[in-house]
Amino acid sequence: MSxxxxxxxxxxxxxxxxxxxxxxxxxxxxxxxEAGFRGKLYPINPKADEILGLKCHPSIKDVPENVDLAxxxxxxxxxxxxxxxxxxKGVGAxxxxxxxxxxxxxxxxxxxxxxxxxxxxxxxxxxxxxxQGVNSAYAGLCASWPLIRAKGPISVISQSGTILAALGCWxxxxxxxxxxxxxxxxxxxxxxxxxxxYLTDDATTKVIALYxxxxxxxxxxxxxxxxxxxxxxxxxxxxxxxxxxxxAVLSHTRSLTGTDAVxxxxxxxxGIIRAAxxxxxxxxxxxxxxLPPPDGKNIVIITxxxxxxxxxxxxxxxxxxxxxxxPAWVKDAxxxxxxxxxxxRNPLDLTGSATSQMYDEALAALGAAEGVHSILVIxxxxxxxxxxxxxxxxxxxxxxxxxxxxxxxxxxVERAKLRSNxxxxxxxxxxxxxxxxxxxxxxxxxxx
Amino acid sequence: MSxxxxxxxxxxxxxxxxxxxxxxxxxxxxxxxEAGFRGKLYPINPKADEILGLKCHPSIKDVPENVDLAxxxxxxxxxxxxxxxxxxKGVGAxxxxxxxxxxxxxxxxxxxxxxxxxxxxxxxxxxxxxxQGVNSAYAGLCASWPLIRAKGPISVISQSGTILAALGCWxxxxxxxxxxxxxxxxxxxxxxxxxxxYLTDDATTKVIALYxxxxxxxxxxxxxxxxxxxxxxxxxxxxxxxxxxxxAVLSHTRSLTGTDAVxxxxxxxxGIIRAAxxxxxxxxxxxxxxLPPPDGKNIVIITxxxxxxxxxxxxxxxxxxxxxxxPAWVKDAxxxxxxxxxxxRNPLDLTGSATSQMYDEALAALGAAEGVHSILVIxxxxxxxxxxxxxxxxxxxxxxxxxxxxxxxxxxVERAKLRSNxxxxxxxxxxxxxxxxxxxxxxxxxxx
Numbered sequence: 001m002s003x004x005x006x007x008x009x010x011x012x013x014x015x016x017x018x019x020x021x022x023x024x025x026x027x028x029x030x031x032x033x034e035a036g037f038r039g040k041l042y043p044i045n046p047k048a049d050e051i052l053g054l055k056c057h058p059s060i061k062d063v064p065e066n067v068d069l070a071x072x073x074x075x076x077x078x079x080x081x082x083x084x085x086x087x088x089k090g091v092g093a094x095x096x097x098x099x100x101x102x103x104x105x106x107x108x109x110x111x112x113x114x115x116x117x118x119x120x121x122x123x124x125x126x127x128x129x130x131x132q133g134v135n136s137a138y139a140g141l142c143a144s145w146p147l148i149r150a151k152g153p154i155s156v157i158s159q160s161g162t163i164l165a166a167l168g169c170w171x172x173x174x175x176x177x178x179x180x181x182x183x184x185x186x187x188x189x190x191x192x193x194x195x196x197x198y199l200t201d202d203a204t205t206k207v208i209a210l211y212x213x214x215x216x217x218x219x220x221x222x223x224x225x226x227x228x229x230x231x232x233x234x235x236x237x238x239x240x241x242x243x244x245x246x247x248a249v250l251s252h253t254r255s256l257t258g259t260d261a262v263x264x265x266x267x268x269x270x271g272i273i274r275a276a277x278x279x280x281x282x283x284x285x286x287x288x289x290x291l292p293p294p295d296g297k298n299i300v301i302i303t304x305x306x307x308x309x310x311x312x313x314x315x316x317x318x319x320x321x322x323x324x325x326x327p328a329w330v331k332d333a334x335x336x337x338x339x340x341x342x343x344x345r346n347p348l349d350l351t352g353s354a355t356s357q358m359y360d361e362a363l364a365a366l367g368a369a370e371g372v373h374s375i376l377v378i379x380x381x382x383x384x385x386x387x388x389x390x391x392x393x394x395x396x397x398x399x400x401x402x403x404x405x406x407x408x409x410x411x412x413v414e415r416a417k418l419r420s421n422x423x424x425x426x427x428x429x430x431x432x433x434x435x436x437x438x439x440x441x442x443x444x445x446x447x448x
Numbered sequence: 449m450s451x452x453x454x455x456x457x458x459x460x461x462x463x464x465x466x467x468x469x470x471x472x473x474x475x476x477x478x479x480x481x482e483a484g485f486r487g488k489l490y491p492i493n494p495k496a497d498e499i500l501g502l503k504c505h506p507s508i509k510d511v512p513e514n515v516d517l518a519x520x521x522x523x524x525x526x527x528x529x530x531x532x533x534x535x536x537k538g539v540g541a542x543x544x545x546x547x548x549x550x551x552x553x554x555x556x557x558x559x560x561x562x563x564x565x566x567x568x569x570x571x572x573x574x575x576x577x578x579x580q581g582v583n584s585a586y587a588g589l590c591a592s593w594p595l596i597r598a599k600g601p602i603s604v605i606s607q608s609g610t611i612l613a614a615l616g617c618w619x620x621x622x623x624x625x626x627x628x629x630x631x632x633x634x635x636x637x638x639x640x641x642x643x644x645x646y647l648t649d650d651a652t653t654k655v656i657a658l659y660x661x662x663x664x665x666x667x668x669x670x671x672x673x674x675x676x677x678x679x680x681x682x683x684x685x686x687x688x689x690x691x692x693x694x695x696a697v698l699s700h701t702r703s704l705t706g707t708d709a710v711x712x713x714x715x716x717x718x719g720i721i722r723a724a725x726x727x728x729x730x731x732x733x734x735x736x737x738x739l740p741p742p743d744g745k746n747i748v749i750i751t752x753x754x755x756x757x758x759x760x761x762x763x764x765x766x767x768x769x770x771x772x773x774x775p776a777w778v779k780d781a782x783x784x785x786x787x788x789x790x791x792x793r794n795p796l797d798l799t800g801s802a803t804s805q806m807y808d809e810a811l812a813a814l815g816a817a818e819g820v821h822s823i824l825v826i827x828x829x830x831x832x833x834x835x836x837x838x839x840x841x842x843x844x845x846x847x848x849x850x851x852x853x854x855x856x857x858x859x860x861v862e863r864a865k866l867r868s869n870x871x872x873x874x875x876x877x878x879x880x881x882x883x884x885x886x887x888x889x890x891x892x893x894x895x896x
Contacts, residue, residue, distance in 0.1 A: 099801065103789075145830075146830065160828075161755075161828075161829075162753030165853075165854045213755070237759075239758035241766070242761065242765040242766060244761050245761040247761075248758045249758055251754075277878040279878075305608055307659060308608065311726065313696045317692050317693065318689070341548065349699065352547065352580070353547065380608075405610060405613075406617045
């Protein structure tokens with residue numbers, strides 16, 4: 001059965017809804033309300049009449065209308081019974097937040113077995129248990145925490161709730177937003193592969209990020225991943241690279257990780273981009289979501305800071321990009337337009353006396369240069385008006401990547417303007433270079 | 449002659465002071481005023497009576513009292529004359545901000561030669577030309593930009609003004625602060641080696657960061673570096689690692705970089721810690737400035753997020769740390785104190801239901817464990833009260849390194865509390881692990 005009930009339910013019940021702020025059953029209900037869910041919402045709690053102004057029912061079976069999705073926060077021992085009630089009610093999908101299942105061993109293993117059996121018998125699809133829930137931002141459905149409301153092009157599938165939340169929060173803080181966030185938890189039913197397949201054809205998802213510790217069915221995963229990568233970029237962060245990390249994985253989600261070399265080869269073969277850490281995973285999402293794809297690996301660096309230009313050159317070369325010679329006609333054109341202290345090579349150093357107008361001239365010439373596939377725009381000094389200049393040239397379609405290192409008020413203002421124009425800003429040339437290199441390597445089969 | 453006049457002058461003249469906001473001659477004067485310089489301050493401008501409420505003099509020679517330091521912002525062609533006036537006045541040191549010297553070739557080379565000749569003849573020490581100035585925060589002397597006022601343990605010597613400013617701004621934003629920031633510019637006189645020597649014995653400098661593209665005298669630098677490293681940690685970011693980066697260095701500061709392998713070996717031999725990028729250079733400064741040094745490489749990871757615990761394990765192992773087994777007595781003690789869902793190994797996974805009290809128990813047991821040299825404290829969920837708990841155990845002296853990934857209000861509050869208690873917070877386990885590993889490798893000869 002399709003996973004649509006998780007992301008576009010018409011009606012949702014929160015089983016274990018609580019009146020007490022701080023309790024998960026309260027926080028999740030409130031997050032769904034505050035995210036602006038427009039479907040019907042039913043708190044289920046036998047001891048309350050009303051929570052957050054919503055009428056309570058003692059059991060899901062008492063809800064007078066259909067329920068598409070149940071969000072379950074009751075203690076583990078009650079979950080199989082609750083799922084059984086959901087079955088009687090005809091609920092299509094359940095997100096089981098509660099922990100105390102397979103991850104605890106012993107009695108928890110048995111409870112999870114029961115949960116799966118009941119759900120399968122009733123045809124209920126399950127995300128979790130032991131997970132941080134699902135956020136479907138375009139549906140206003142934050143059945144997770146913290147509250148993340150910003151809608152955008154990034155979707156995340158994660159075996160870690162914290163990593164899921166971090167990516168979501170960063171995307172919200174930068175005004176980029178998310179489409180779907182899914183915490184896998186114990187993967188008793190729905191797993192990374194099925195979610196990847198679903199997101200492949202999800203219209204509001206432009207880039208997919210995965211945090212995984214293992215995959216359930218390697219062959220199926222590879223097949224789905226190849227199709228996904230053909231349609232949109234997929235970036236992965238894999239926990240358990242080292243021997244001790246793999247041991248920790250075994251304790252966390254009881255996944256067998258396999259050797260890292262096997263995963264690495266498989267990711268490469270499927271065209272999945274591998275991130276070295278959480279921040280890089282986010283950097284990649286941001287780039288793929290917002291930057292036009294570069295047509296090749298020739299990059300030009302424009303900078304007001306000689307030092308940053310040099311570090312950018314190192315970073316680009318190390319990432320496999322090609323810091324090309326400035327085309328002769330560009331040099332000639334810029335010689336006329338720029339003051340004599342500018343260094344007309346690549347990196348193009350506008351020096352500390354750079355102005356927005358000088359960036360404008362440089363971007364105009366380089367924007368028209370055919371052999372230049374992307375431009376790193378390092379703004380190393382307070383530069384009033386630079387956001388407007390970058391935005392104008394960004395719209396011409398060439399891959400422009402702004403980097404702003406420092407602090408200061410002027411920079412904060414310009415950075416905010418770029419963000420609100422949908423242009424990503426990176427904090428260092430190293431991080432930006434790695435993103436551009438990944439975008440160059442990415443080859444969709446169907447165009448972006 | 450000592451460099452003291454640059455950092456602790458009793459009186460300063462700004463030659464080229466301007467009434468116009470936005471002009472460097474105005475910004476620098478204002479920054480010195482706003483940073484709270486308590487010595488005498490003389491704007492020099494033949495066309496103004498008063499700037500920012502300070503009486504102007506037409507020439508430095510008209511200043512009625514002694515001047516220790518001149519900050520020069522007039523166009524390059526006037527600089528040799530200005531320095532000559534400074535000589536007549538008996539000025540001890542000059543920071544030449546103005547560009548248009550060696551870096552432009554041709555006539556600029558000749559101007560720089562004149563500048564050096566005049567300064568040497570008059571016994572004036574020179575920082576610059578073509579530089580972003582000097583900030584001596586404890587003296588309230590921000591002869592640079594942007595305005596950075598927060599006093600703290602980090603000093604930076606940088607061949608790039610932008611990198612200098614970025615490090616300073618980040619340290620100010622996080623409430624850590626700086627002692628001395630020096631932009632090298634063209635190094636016509638004062639260079640990285642002499643500054644490193646000065647900072648070695650500077651009481652308010654606890655850690656020294658360098659951004660360099662080359663060194664003037666390798667042998668002398670190594671000698672000074674070895675002494676410096678014996679007294680306090682020195683971290684370096686070197687521009688021009690790649691062949692194309694080295695070419696860019698030649699255009700920027702006309703330094704010959706030598707091959708990167710030579711630098712790398714030299715840094716290792718001197719005990720200098722090498723940073724991979726600007727952010728890592730800052731991370732290292734922050735760690736060395738604020739964390740107690742670990743006694744060895746055994747690390748325990750405490751986490752509320754299984755996934756982050758695994759990524760931390762990978763990062764620690766890859767950085768050369770030892771993710772040790774939990775001592776048996778610690779396991780026994782924690783079995784009594786923690787709920788059964790906690791995973792009593794390393795990483796110590798308190799799970800998503802972790803509370804500050806649980807961190808308190810874990811830190812109490814591990815704080816007393818002899819074979820555990822450092823503890824990574826990953827707070828992966830909103831955790832009211834965690835700052836207080838971490839602060840309490842931090843004060844016991846073991847190396848505790850808090851990591852907070854996400855966003856959300858509760859985390860922002862706890863993060864701010866930790867910062868105001870002088871405890872550094874890292875945004876990812878990967879960055880934190882690299883800092884701890886560098887601190888383990890660092891071996892001062894004189895104790896910290």
